[in-house]
Amino acid sequence: MDEADHDPWAVAGTRSELVGGPLDGLLLDVTGSTHDEIGxxxxxxxxxxxxxxxxxxxxxxxxxxxxxxxxxxxxxx
Incomplete structure (x- = not known):
C-alpha cells in the first residue's frame, strides 16, 4: 500500500478541502490554478x-x- 492509498493529499495535483455546507469534507481539485485563481x-x-x-x-x-x-x-x- 503506498501513501496515496490512505492520504488524499499525497496524490499528484493540488487539492483544497471544502469545509462546512453540503460538500463538507470533499476535495476541490485546484491543480494548474494560479495563486490568484485559488484566491x-x-x-x-x-x-x-x-x-x-x-x-x-x-x-x-x-x-x-x-x-x-x-x-x-x-x-x-
Missing part, C-alpha cells in the same frame, strides 16, 4: 444544497490557508 470564490452545482438539483453552493478560500475553502451559502442558480 477566489467557487460556485459549485450540487443537488445536496438548499435548492436541490439545480442549486449551487458557494465556497470561499480561507484567509491565510488556501488548502481550505469555507462554505458561505447556497444559491438557486
Amino acid at each position: 477566489t470564490s467557487v460556485l459549485l452545482q450540487t443537488a445536496l444544497g438548499q435548492y436541490g438539483p439545480d442549486g449551487r453552493t458557494l465556497y470561499e478560500p480561507r484567509p491565510g490557508d488556501p488548502s481550505r475553502f469555507d462554505w458561505t451559502g447556497d444559491s438557486p442558480q
Whole structure:
C-alpha cells in the first residue's frame, strides 16, 4: 500500500478541502490554478444544497490557508 492509498493529499495535483455546507469534507481539485485563481470564490452545482438539483453552493478560500475553502451559502442558480 503506498501513501496515496490512505492520504488524499499525497496524490499528484493540488487539492483544497471544502469545509462546512453540503460538500463538507470533499476535495476541490485546484491543480494548474494560479495563486490568484485559488484566491477566489467557487460556485459549485450540487443537488445536496438548499435548492436541490439545480442549486449551487458557494465556497470561499480561507484567509491565510488556501488548502481550505469555507462554505458561505447556497444559491438557486
